Amino acid sequence: MSTRIQILDAGEQLARARGLEAFSYADLEKAVGIRKASIHHHFKSKADLALALIERYSERFADALRDIEDAxxxxxxxxxxxxxxxxxxxxxxxxxxxxxxxAAGRESLPGTVALATRSFQEMALAWLEVTFNELNTPEFPDDPQDEAAAFLALLEGAQIMARGASDPALFDAAIRPFIRRLGVTGLKA
Amino acid sequence: MSTRIQILDAGEQLARARGLEAFSYADLEKAVGIRKASIHHHFKSKADLALALIERYSERFADALRDIEDAxxxxxxxxxxxxxxxxxxxxxxxxxxxxxxxAAGRESLPGTVALATRSFQEMALAWLEVTFNELNTPEFPDDPQDEAAAFLALLEGAQIMARGASDPALFDAAIRPFIRRLGVTGLKA
DNA sequence: GTCTATACATGGATAGAC
DNA sequence: GTCTATCCATGTATAGAC
Structure with a gap:
């Protein structure tokens, strides 16, 4: 695995556990096992790293959505x-x-990173809107755009809640009513 | 207004816009108009400030819940x-x-602050659980505990989404299906 | 591509005068 | 309670050798 990828992996893990401002090149140095100066060779600035992180994340997410459509x-x-x-x-x-x-610390993001974060969210919302549009059932009677926003909010909020308590069971509890509504619908269809 | 409160106000605003790690005593110095050393006089360490922030937030939230019950x-x-x-x-x-x-940057929180954050969440969930328990209607048939978790996740996630786009309309869109379900129920009752 | 060394700013925090 | 001055660690970033 290339050094560049190792840095991205470590950076992503730290950003998702602590937040972008709460880790440093020194943390990456420890995680990857090379000196700070070498990290800078791969990512000239922290803003560059952050942008690369969200762009890679977006690409992977787009792939995952395609996989879901295939499966x-x-x-x-x-x-x-x-x-x-x-x-x-x-x-x-x-x-x-x-x-x-x-998104949580949006005001402290470099401009390009804020834009890319927004694009990620729009991609997720657009995909969900299409999907809810196909889901033409009485349990989800609202505008597909609203249902998409509500569902994405539910998932993101469930993550935050679970994170606050370091307990994935809270995520499961928060999702259960939705899954049940979906399940009943599925049987009818 | 006391200096202490001015510091708390500025700190809360910065923490909620940028995240705890993304602002410094220098930012507070600018916002409040006194020197860093004076800020330290009121809050010996940043951990102390963070704890005071979440504790004040919790008290205010508890007050707001009582107000809702009264009104x-x-x-x-x-x-x-x-x-x-x-x-x-x-x-x-x-x-x-x-x-x-x-909660988003939980791993970088001082222990006491992480605990207080968790307590805040538990207070909100407990109040919602009681409320959903009273709401005995076909639109919300799940375990009140699950409905409470789902609703809090929806609200927190709607905030994150709106924040990511700096657009409160996304919050409104995400909440609309819930409000409608609630409204229909209200008419029936 | 990685290293050592270093620059330079910022961050949190303290001492002691007023 | 607020100030100036200062300490020291950390943070991002660069120069230049290997």
């Missing part, structure tokens, strides 16, 4: 799989989605 | 009012709830 046909199944992405991102209650970590 | 009788009205607390805390899309800001 699942019904909107119910796709939404359940989407939930799984956020559940996995919790990492046992020790991390949140990078987008959540960045 | 509203039905669980529907109380939940709508609760939503208003989180909508107001958005501050035009430029801030999130202090609990959300702290």
């Amino acid at each position: 699942h046909v019904t909107p119910q199944e796709r939404l359940r799989a989407f939930t799984g992405l956020y559940r996995d991102a919790l990492a046992g209650g020790e991390q949140v989605c990078l987008c959540v970590a960045f | 509203h009788v039905t669980p529907q009205e109380r939940l709508r009012a609760f939503t208003g607390l989180y909508r107001d805390a958005l501050a035009g899309g430029e801030q999130v709830c202090l609990c959300v800001a702290f």
Whole structure:
């Protein structure tokens, strides 16, 4: 695995567990095992690193959405799989989605990073809107745009809650009513 | 207004807009108009300040919940009012709830602050659980504990989403389906 | 690509005068 | 309670050798 990727991996883990401002090149030095100056060789500034982090995260997320589309046909199944992405991102209650970590401290983000974070969110919302649009059932009667926003908010908030208590069970509890509503719908369809 | 309170106000605003690690005593110095050393006189360490912030926030929140109970009788009205607390805390899309800001970077919090943040969340969940328990309607058939977790996650996530885009309209969109479900219920009751 | 060395600013924090 | 002055660690970043 290339050094560059090792740095990205360590940076992502730290950003998602602590927040972008709460880790330093010294932390990366320890995590990766090379000197700070070498980290700077790969990422000239911390803003560059942050941008690379959210861009890689976006690409991977887009891939994951394509995988969901390939593996699942019904909107119910796709939404359940989407939930799984956020559940996995919790990492046992020790991390949140990078987008959540960045959005929380938005005012301290470099401009390009703030924009990329916003794009990530828009990608997620757009995908969900399409999916809720296909889910034409009485349990979700609202504007698909609103249902998409409500669902993404639920998942992001469930991560924050679980993170606050370092307890993934809170994520599961928060998601349960939605999953049940979805399940009932699935049986009807 | 006492200096101590001015410091708390400035610190809360900065923590909720940027995150705890992303502001310094120098920022407070500018905001309050006294020297760093004077800030240290009021709050010996940044951990002390952070703890004071979340404790004051908790007290105010408990007061707000009591006010809601005084002003509203039905669980529907109380939940709508609760939503208003989180909508107001958005501050035009430029801030999130202090609990959300702290929870997001949990690993970098002093131990006492992490505990107090968790307590805040538990207070909110307990109050919501009681309220959902009273709301005995077909639209919310799940365990009140799960409904409470789902609702708090929705509100916290809606804040994060709105913050990510600096756009309170995203909060409103995310909340709309819940409000509608609640409204229909209210008419039936 | 990685290192040592270093620059330079900032961060949290303290001493002691007023 | 506030100030000036200062300490020392840390943070980001660069120069230049290997």
